[in-house]
Amino acid sequence: MKPSFHPFTRDLVLVGGGHSHALVLRSWGMKPLPGARLTLINPRPAAAYSGMLPGHIAGHYTRDALEIDLVRLARFAGARLVLGAAEGIDLSRGEVHVAGRPPIGFDLASIDVGITTAMPEIPGFDEFAVPAKPLEQFAADWQSFLQKSGPASVAVIGGGVAGAELILAMGHALSQAGRHAKLHLIERDTVLTALPARSATRLRAALEQAGVTLHEAAKVQAITQYGVTLDGHEIAADFVCGAAGARPHSWLAETGLAQQDGYLSIDPQLRTSDPRVFAAGDCAHMPFSPRPKAGVYAVRQAPVLAQNLRTALRETGTLKRYHPQKDYLKLVSMGGKSALGDRLGLSFAGPWVWRWKDRIDRKFMSKLKDLPQMALPALPDPRAAGAAELGDKVLCGGCGAKLGQGALMAALCEGAPEMPGDDAALVRIGDAELVFSTDHLREITADPVTMTRIAAQHALGDIWAMGGQPRTVLTSLVLPRMSARLSSRTLEEIMSTARAIMSAAGAEIVGGHTSQGAELTIGFAIAGECDGTAIGLAGARPGDSLILTKPLGSGVLMAGEMAGLARGEDVAVALDQMIQSQAQASTLLKDAHAMTDVTGFGLLGHLRNICLNSGVGAEITLESVPFMQGALDLARRGIRSSLYPDNRAPFPDLADSPRHDLLIDPQTSGGLLAAVPGNGADTLSALREAGYAAAQIGNVTESTGQIRIV
Structure with missing residues (x-):
């Protein structure tokens, strides 16, 4: 989140990462409203652009090409991103409910969650079919199916424009993969009724040429593992997609x-019946000027929505009216790099139309991918020597913001630095062994x-690194x-x-301290006890x-995220790994001769x-060390955490390579x-069975203080 020099006074919550909200985020990043805290809620770290989905299914675009990276966009906008599915709104309390977390309060909210094409009323649909919307899961399931070999039979339920685009795209992709395919398009009425007659005729001809069998006036009775059951007969299908019944x-x-x-x-101002809640995109209905569901309206609503949200947050000014266009240019993909166009009664088709559509789609996506570099505040002049060297560098959050080990040892130890201490302080009270530790983190999300x-x-x-059981906790919070x-x-x-996390760990929060400051900082002081020897x-x-x-890799991934260079999908995976509890791992490692948790000083530190401390050495097998998704790519691009130079200092002979860099990543x-003890095979197996991405990365040697990397 961008640092704010203005106290937050209003909460604006965007529910859903649809096209309107994506463009609002871009607008907000260009000109944020002081005092407003912006939050985006979305189930995934990326949102698919519907206009390029058929091209992706056909194989013309990669997955990255059609995905809007909401992590990058939220960082650009200075918004907090909540990765979760909204499941309700409590208007009386002014709260959005998100699965698996406390409610999120709002002063103003906007909803842009799109639609779904799931058909749970059809027996077997949930088990054996895939809805075309939400787009992200559909695209992933299709790619898995496409990677298979042999003949294929595909059925799309829904004979509208979307269904026709998808079956043509699937047929093209299967043909390019060398798989003989039977293609079926199923419609309970007549196909392509939303198109004018000339364009419908053109698209019907394209379907016939592609070998698509049309099933019109056909009611789907059920879907089974073998295909689709219609009135009186069954269509064999290995992949069934629902593209009808948008709801x-x-x-x-x-x-x-x-x-x-x-x-x-x-x-017309895009407000719902509650003036605190706006809505846009396919989830909204415009009774003042009804229109079909189409992404073009969501895109055109975005500037009006952005302006009206700002006006409502200021509580002064007049809201702008949205005027939906009467007609719009319809561009329909036809499998290969050819497309159909329709506007104002004109119908046209060919490769040149596809190239036109491709330019329009790429231009839209470039707005959301090629985000402008906003200027940093100018450094004061005159200034003290060295200020310029630090002023243009963003300090990492989390453990990347820690002091280096050398500075800590010099400050904490009188005279020559002593041996590094254990992860927690060990105190004996009577017959009991107690362990105490404190830690706090600067905001990384x-x-x-x-x-x-x-x-x-x-x-x-x-x-847990000392084999202890947490018992009491004190909190230390700094709120912006x-x-x-x-x-x-x-x-x-x-x-x-x-409270929920500490209770699950067997501990109770008994007190703490809160204050306000420049940024969010969260810390805990924990006391635990050891059943045996720590x-x-x-x-x-x-x-x-x-x-x-x-x-490994959280340091470089969060540094990359702060710079807008990390993929949102990779950041989301890293966050999930960071919140994984090590409680069960500690129990499974109770027979360890020595143990620590890998934090700010990196693996090698x-x-x-x-x-x-043990008077031994170690040998690390570099290829056995696991890295987080996306970490190696960022390391190859030279992305490093703020603490990297300090962590490298004790290892002057460390090779200069991305993998070696990640060994000292905080x-x-x-x-x-x-x-x-031993080869650890049984312990490793138990850890993996418990859900840990554990690895045996090397061995302890007799070479005191020497770490060899092979």
Whole structure:
């Protein structure tokens, strides 16, 4: 999230990452509204552009080409991104409900969640068919089917323009893959009724030429693993797609907002029946000027929506009216690189129309992919020496913002630096062994719930690394400056999340401290107890196997995300890995001779601590070290965390390569690194069965303090 020099006073929540909201985010990034906190809620880190979907299915575009990266867009807009599915709105409380997390409060909201083509009323649809919308899952399922070999039989339910585009695209892709295909298009009435007669005739001819069998006036009775059952006969099909019966998401019906057939009714200013809630795109109905569902309206609504949201947040000014166009240019893909065009009674087709459509689609996507580089505030002049060297560098969040180990040892130890200490302080009280640790993290994601989950697991890692059981917790929070109402909302999100995580870990939050500052910082001080002898850094023995329970790369991925260079999909995977609990891993590693959690000093830094305390060395097999999705690509591009230079200092002879760089990448809520007796095969198997991406990455050697990488 972009730093704000203005306290937040209003919450604007965008529900759904549709075309209108994507363009609103771009507009917001160009000119944010001071005092407004922007939140985007979407189930996935990317949203597919519907105009390029048939081209992707046909093989003309890669998946990346048609996906709007909402992580990058949210970062550009200074918005907090909540990755989750909205499942309701409580108008009385002003809250959006998202599965698996506390409600999100709003002062103003906008809904752009699109539609679905799922047909649960057809027996077998959920089990054996794929809806064309949402687009993301459909595209993934199609690619999996396309990779198979041998003859294919495909059926699309829905004989509208979308169904025709999809069956033609599928036929082209299967032909290019060398797979003989039988193609079926099923419609309960007459196909292509939405097109004027001349264009419908052209498209029918294209379907016939592609060998598509039309089933008109055909009612689908059921879908089975063998195909589609119609009135009296069955069509054999290996892949069944639902492209008919477009309908609103079911949860909209429970919002209490005025509707038409389940779609949210909006006025010319794009407001619903509640003036605090706007809506746009396919989920909205315009009773003042009814129009068919088409992406062109969502795109044209975006500038009006952006302006009206700003006006409503300012609580002054007049809302702008949206005037939908009476007709629009329809461009329909026809499988290969040929397309049909229709506008104002004119019908035309050919490769040149496809090239025209391709230019329009790419131009739209370029707006959302090629985001402008916004100028940083100018450094003051005159200024102290060295200020320019730091002023243009963004400080990483999480463990990437820590001080280097050298600086810490020099400050904390009198005289010559002593041996690095264990992950948590070990205190004996009577017969009990207690472990104490404290940790806090600077914001790496603007979503306070995800940030809390990461910070909690990160702090708990020190206790689990010593084989302890968490018991009591103190919280330490710094909230960005905001109004009392927004502070209360944010604190409730954080604390309800923290209580749930600590309770699941067997601990209780007994107190803490909160304050306001420049940015979100979340920390926990945890006390735990050990049933037996605590596991520390000392105790590793030559011949032990080194097991790592999480892949590396969170530092470079979050640095890349802050710079707008990381893929949103990769960032989402990294966040999921950072919130994974190490509780069960700690139990499975209870027989380890030495253990630590890999955090700010990177894998080599924490392994070095084990080696120095245990009087041993280590050998790492580089090819065995697991890396997070996308981390190697960013490392090859020279992306590094702020802490990279400090982490490299103890290893001057480390090879200069992307894989070696990731060995010293600072990890936030990283995995456990354990020295276990023998080859560790049984332990490794148990960890993987428990859901950990664990790996045996090397062995402990007799070469004291020496780490060899092979």
